[in-house]
Amino acid sequence: MLRTTTLSVALAMLFPAAAQVNNNNNDGFWNGRSSTLSGGLEFGVPLGEFDHTWGSTMVGLSANLALPMRTLPLEFGYDFSWARMGSEYDLIQPSGGLLTAIPSRSVSVKSNVYGHHGLVRLNPLRGGVRPYGEVLLGARNFVTRSTVTTDEGVTDDERDGAWAQSYGWAVGLMYAIGDQVFVEGRVERLYSGKVDYVDPRTIDIDPAGKVTYEKANSRTETLQIQLGIGLRF
Numbered sequence: 001m002l003r004t005t006t007l008s009v010a011l012a013m014l015f016p017a018a019a020q021v022n023n024n025n026n027d028g029f030w031n032g033r034s035s036t037l038s039g040g041l042e043f044g045v046p047l048g049e050f051d052h053t054w055g056s057t058m059v060g061l062s063a064n065l066a067l068p069m070r071t072l073p074l075e076f077g078y079d080f081s082w083a084r085m086g087s088e089y090d091l092i093q094p095s096g097g098l099l100t101a102i103p104s105r106s107v108s109v110k111s112n113v114y115g116h117h118g119l120v121r122l123n124p125l126r127g128g129v130r131p132y133g134e135v136l137l138g139a140r141n142f143v144t145r146s147t148v149t150t151d152e153g154v155t156d157d158e159r160d161g162a163w164a165q166s167y168g169w170a171v172g173l174m175y176a177i178g179d180q181v182f183v184e185g186r187v188e189r190l191y192s193g194k195v196d197y198v199d200p201r202t203i204d205i206d207p208a209g210k211v212t213y214e215k216a217n218s219r220t221e222t223l224q225i226q227l228g229i230g231l232r233f
Contacts, residue, residue, distance in 0.1 A: 036075075036174070038184050039063035040228015044083045044113075049218035050192075054199070058083035058113065062226045066121050073124035079136060079170075079188075081115035081224065086200020092209040104151055107209050111144045111200040113220075115190070117166070128176035136188065137167045140220060142197035146211045158211075164195035164220055172226075180232045188224035195220055 044058035045051075060083030066075040087110040094104060117138030123130060143161040172186035194217060202214040 033068040033071075034232045035065070035067045036182075036230050036232050037063070037065050038174075038182075038228055038230025040184070040226055042081055042083060043225045044081075045223040045225070047221040047223055050220045050222060053216045053218040054085075056085070058085055058222075060084055060112075062115075062224070062228070064119065066119065066123075073122060075119075075121040075123055077119050077121065079115070079117045079119050079138075083113050085111040085113055085142075085197075086203065087111065088200075088203045088205055090205040090209070092205075092207070105209055106149045107205050107211065108147045108149070109144065109203050109205065109211055109213075110147075111142075111198050111203070113197075114141045114143065115139075115166070115224075116141070117168075119170070130174040130182075132172050132174070134170040134172070135167075136170060136190070138165075140164050140166050140190070140192055140195075142195060142220070144198040144200075144203075144213070148209060160198060162195045162197060164192045166190050166192035166220075170224075174230065182230050182232065184226070184228050184230050186224075186226040186228075188222075188226070190222050190224060192220040192222075194218060 039062060042060050042062040044060065046054050046056070060081060062079070062081040064077060064079040066077035068075050087108070090107050092105045092107060115138065117136040119134045119136050121132050121134045123132040125131065141161055141163050143159060146158045148156045168188055168190040170186055170188040172184060174182040174184050176182050196215045196217050197220070198213050199216045204212050206212070
């Protein structure tokens with residue numbers, strides 16, 4: 001139900017009727033080609049094996065930078081994404097009361113996925129409404145970080161990560177709300193290879209502060225839905 005609602009809202013925002021655009025947006029500044037920088041909220045919907053093995057919608061942030069290629073209707077750039085898969089937190093209180101020499105400790109475990117992709121964008125139109133299409137190539141990094149912090153502020157980190165190559169396509173739409181500012185809706189379809197990643201549902205912190213978890217192995221294909229705001233410069 002959450003996935004259906006999320007996808008429906010995103011698609012409704014992604015494709016507003018072009019007939020509603022104010023004619024003023026089709027003149028002046030928005031008729032030129034320029035670089036763009038945008039970012040916003042992202043929802044990651046697992047597909048295929050990833051849906052069967054993990055199956056939870058991820059929420060995070062995304063940002064992308066695109067630069068025009070001279071007079072061609074093409075742009076190239078970089079797309080970054082971050083999403084939280086899961087986390088656990090516990091405060092370990094030592095036994096022995098106030099006189100104990102062992103300080104209390106907090107244990108935090110966070111599982112994230114980071115996306116790093118180069119992009120080539122076809123963006124041929126001018127005016128206040130600009131649909132575009134992209135091809136993407138890069139990798140995704142699945143990282144679980146365990147952090148122990150004492151009362152004195154001493155920390156100890158342990159990381160468990162794995163990379164997976166990925167590629168895909170994206171479609172998006174920019175809608176001008178000012179001379180240089182626009183809102184953006186974007187949908188990405190990413191195809192990723194098999195990778196061993198921590199299953200956040202299995203993370204456990206025992207009374208001594210020891211962290212244990214299990215790993216899953218699958219392809220990690222997703223549908224990424226992004227809603228945000230951007231700047232032309």
